[in-house]
Amino acid sequence: VEVRDDTLILTRKSRVRGIRRFADAGKFATLLGLQRSEGLKDGTRVRFSNVEPILHRMFLEPLRELGINDFRVHAYYCYCQRCGLKKLRDAIDEFEKVTQLKVRRVYVNKHAHRPVFQVDVNDRIVAMLLLRAEELLRKLAVKGLLPRRIVGKYLLGVLEGDGNIELRLKKSIDSDCEKADGLFLRISEKDAEAAADLKEIFRRYFGIQLHSYGYDHMGSINLRRALTLLEDGIIPLRHRDKVVKRVMLAFRRKGLPWILLQLADSFRDRWFTAREASKVLGKRCNHVREKLAKLEEEGLLTSIKCKFSLNRKGTPIRRIYRLTERAMQIARLLSSFPPLNTFSLFEKFLLAVTFLLG
């Protein structure tokens, strides 16, 4: 297997009859990530088990691209009183709609309160190919030899399966006062070698240090890295809202955009002193001075020293500040954003944030 920027090429075709040799590298990398996290690894057949039809589609698409069409689908369900039959029927309908595959049979599994779907490809060669390709991709990524985009797609697959992202929030009755209390990434992986590889990949490509506790490997993600992960599209669907919320909270609470908005609201393009800003922001004057200095570094403020009336106490020289035109633009953009948890304008939001971060 040869991995290039946009394609993945199967360079040995002799043993792999009936399989196309070119695949979309991004989709294939995600397939391999899913194979690592949720796939059967005994090399006898390809199997993917999961409750989410959408993950099945991510797994199936690249296989179909390779010309594989013989999929056997089974489902598992508890059939308990509480869950009822409608839940099963709806789930099967959705699965068949999303994947364009027929469910052949449903087995009883008393634990499966949500229907679980298993897709089999009964082909030893393809099974071995996937196992080998996953290992190869992982090893190349560990050495840093693969493009970041491909590695991101692989990690997306891994995280969709074995990953978990936890957003800790401060407990508060008033939801307006919610505070982010850290964002954590965790992967659960038993295979020690694969776990070590994944840790190294996260460190090398995304600067995230994971610590191991048994089969769990976890670490915290700061704001900037959370943004990077979002931008690279490697946050699993079911966790994306948490990461967005983290970003929104941080920026809304005391972050730079919040400060910008307050200043813009209060002073527009007028000059103001650190003391005035301190009142508006509700922060101590010395802290505000530091913030203002940072803003000036980033080109969002200009400041000058000027003389005040001589009969006032303290130094007659004061530094006064004013928002730059660029800062006003950003403030206008920010004030147009939706309240927390609305996603329609999310892309717009990301644009502004990345703009802010330079």
Place this chain on the structure above:
DNA sequence: TGTCCGTACGGGATCTACCT
């Protein structure tokens, strides 16, 4: 390769050591 089934996962909650 169809079917069964036990546990490695996920997903929190909480405790605690360090930091500001």
Place this chain on the structure above:
DNA sequence: AGGTAGATCCCGTACGGACA
């Protein structure tokens, strides 16, 4: 002294593995 994040514990089932 409160905040942050590292470390540990816990629980139920959705997976992967195994058997026939």
